[in-house]
Amino acid sequence: EVVLTQSPVTLSVSPGERATLSCKASLSISSNLAWYQQKPGQPPRLLLYSVSTRASGIPARFSGSGSATEFTLTISDLHPEDVAIYYCQQYNNWPPWTFGQGTKVDVK
Amino acid sequence: QGQLQQSGLGLVRPSQTLSLSCLVSGDNVSSKSAAWNWIRQSPSRGLEWLGRTYYRSKWYSDYELSVRGRIIIDRDTSKNLFSLQLNSVTPEDTAVYYCARDGGDFFDLWGQGTQVVVSA
Numbered sequence: 630e631v632v633l634t635q636s637p638v639t640l641s642v643s644p645g646e647r648a649t650l651s652c653k654a655s656l657s658i659s660s661n662l663a664w665y666q667q668k669p670g671q672p673p674r675l676l677l678y679s680v681s682t683r684a685s686g687i688p689a690r691f692s693g694s695g696s697a698t699e700f701t702l703t704i705s706d707l708h709p710e711d712v713a714i715y716y717c718q719q720y721n722n723w724p725p726w727t728f729g730q731g732t733k734v735d736v737k
Numbered sequence: 738q739g740q741l742q743q744s745g746l747g748l749v750r751p752s753q754t755l756s757l758s759c760l761v762s763g764d765n766v767s768s769k770s771a772a773w774n775w776i777r778q779s780p781s782r783g784l785e786w787l788g789r790t791y792y793r794s795k796w797y798s799d800y801e802l803s804v805r806g807r808i809i810i811d812r813d814t815s816k817n818l819f820s821l822q823l824n825s826v827t828p829e830d831t832a833v834y835y836c837a838r839d840g841g842d843f844f845d846l847w848g849q850g851t852q853v854v855v856s857a
Contacts, residue, residue: 678845685738
């Protein structure tokens with residue numbers, strides 16, 4: 630099973646600043662990584678897939694990079710509505726599909 | 738874009754069966770380009786993929802190893818829905834359960850979630 634380790638656990642960022650979130654895989658997952666945003670009381674929402682392809686309706690301030698075992702989600706120009714928990718998910722090694730434990734982003 | 742609407746009981750007694758349904762609208766559960774998944778989320782285990790069903794000229798179901806033997810994911814094509822049955826539940830099965838669609842092994846459409854508590 631592929632283990633995804635996200636860091637930091639919590640990230641405090643000022644509005645308008647950049648947030649950089651990390652996801653590291655225990656073995657290579659090529660580019661088969663997705664990112665999700667989850668707000669309280671809501672299901673996760675797909676942000677990015679294939680590392681850097683934005684899902685429908687996702688603002689351009691969300692971007693992704695990386696390959697193999699190290700990946701980054703960047704939120705440039707943080708908006709107050711971006712406060713959420715962000716999860717990465719790998720879909721290269723099955724079974725099972727696995728998720729990271731999440732990074733909580735809040736506004737400083 | 739589609740919508741997934743979950744239904745089912747939120748309280749289950751230990752050793753009993755958890756049953757949830759997910760009604761699909763705006764898509765077809767028999768689609769050959771989608772798979773229909775159940776995922777749960779708890780503070781102790783995080784997001785955990787449980788299994789999926791999908792149609793590719795015939796029906797398939799895949800299950801996560803830790804619940805294999807206790808889980809059935811089925812579908813009702815006449816109602817365009819799929820379902821989760823988890824047998825012999827314990828308090829460790831307490832979680833928010835989500836149904837979700839994947840069109841490429843990532844999850845682009847989610848149900849609203851159902852909080853399930855396993856308690857006597």
